[in-house]
Amino acid sequence: MLTNKYNLPPPFYYALQWDDYTKGDSDISVSTLIDSPMIAYLKKRHGKEIQRDVSDYSYILDGKAEDVVIENTEGPEILHKQRRLFSTVDGVKVSGMFDVLYQDWDGATVLGDLKRTSVWSIIKKNSRKWEAQLNLYHWLGVESGFFEDHDIKIDRLAILASIRDWVRSKRGEDNYPPSPFAVLDIDLWTHEKGTSYVKEQLRLHSSHPKQCSDEDRWKTKDEWAVKKKTQKRAVRVIKTGEHDALRFIESKFPEKLFIEHRPGGYRRCEDYCDVSNFCPIWRPM
Numbered sequence: 001m002l003t004n005k006y007n008l009p010p011p012f013y014y015a016l017q018w019d020d021y022t023k024g025d026s027d028i029s030v031s032t033l034i035d036s037p038m039i040a041y042l043k044k045r046h047g048k049e050i051q052r053d054v055s056d057y058s059y060i061l062d063g064k065a066e067d068v069v070i071e072n073t074e075g076p077e078i079l080h081k082q083r084r085l086f087s088t089v090d091g092v093k094v095s096g097m098f099d100v101l102y103q104d105w106d107g108a109t110v111l112g113d114l115k116r117t118s119v120w121s122i123i124k125k126n127s128r129k130w131e132a133q134l135n136l137y138h139w140l141g142v143e144s145g146f147f148e149d150h151d152i153k154i155d156r157l158a159i160l161a162s163i164r165d166w167v168r169s170k171r172g173e174d175n176y177p178p179s180p181f182a183v184l185d186i187d188l189w190t191h192e193k194g195t196s197y198v199k200e201q202l203r204l205h206s207s208h209p210k211q212c213s214d215e216d217r218w219k220t221k222d223e224w225a226v227k228k229k230t231q232k233r234a235v236r237v238i239k240t241g242e243h244d245a246l247r248f249i250e251s252k253f254p255e256k257l258f259i260e261h262r263p264g265g266y267r268r269c270e271d272y273c274d275v276s277n278f279c280p281i282w283r284p285m
Contacts, residue, residue: 016058025086035129039275065116077103094198098111117163127159159182160181220267229257
């Protein structure tokens with residue numbers, strides 16, 4: 001069920017609904033396999049009851065922008081792009097579509113995935129799910145015979161990131177990306193590790209899940225903002241505990257400063273999960 005509570009005009013309304021994603025002739029896709037089994041279970045159970053507003057799908061425009069980049073990527077270094085690969089494990093057909101396979105300027109063969117992401121993700125190298133995703137594409141390339149058929153040996157895995165909130169004036173600050181584009185090298189797993197991961201995720205998805213992990217729920221930690229009594233903006237945000245915030249105040253001007261506790265939370269549950277209303281953990285029945 002789709003709503004339009006902000007009365008978006010027809011060009012946005014219809015563009016944001018257009019999603020031609022398909023998992024192909026498979027039982028489960030890589031993107032679902034690496035995600036929360038609980039969410040997948042609730043989507044299957046309550047699919048027709050899910051209600052979202054069209055404005056929640058702005059990320060689709062980012063995805064389409066990535067597709068345009070890939071579609072217009074031509075050159076002798078581009079070996080293959082947007083190929084869906086398949087393999088069957090324990091009777092379950094798994095599929096995944098990589099973005100691009102290319103030869104880098106140093107001659108290395110790279111399996112790359114385009115991401116539209118934030119500065120924070122680049123600085124913190126928030127790549128655990130990205131690591132699993134790219135490694136499963138690599139695993140599928142081996143299992144399906146695609147790499148062997150095309151005489152391909154992968155040297156590197158890489159996230160090719162375009163940074164949506166990059167600000168030119170911050171260039172040069174500590175750890176800040178020097179441009180609105182970044183390449184994150186991803187550790188390449190052994191084939192045995194990939195097989196083990198796939199089997200374990202299939203086991204989790206085939207069982208009745210009890211809840212999501214903190215990682216799947218995008219858990220954020222508590223923060224303690226040290227603020228001046230005359231200002232709204234924090235002087236310092238401490239993430240290592242209230243005692244460190246108190247120690248900071250004592251080293252400065254304790255009579256002018258105070259601590260504001262900012263509790264952590266579960267960002268995905270709060271704002272980004274399609275099935276949070278049906279979740280027995282987030283919304284106890």
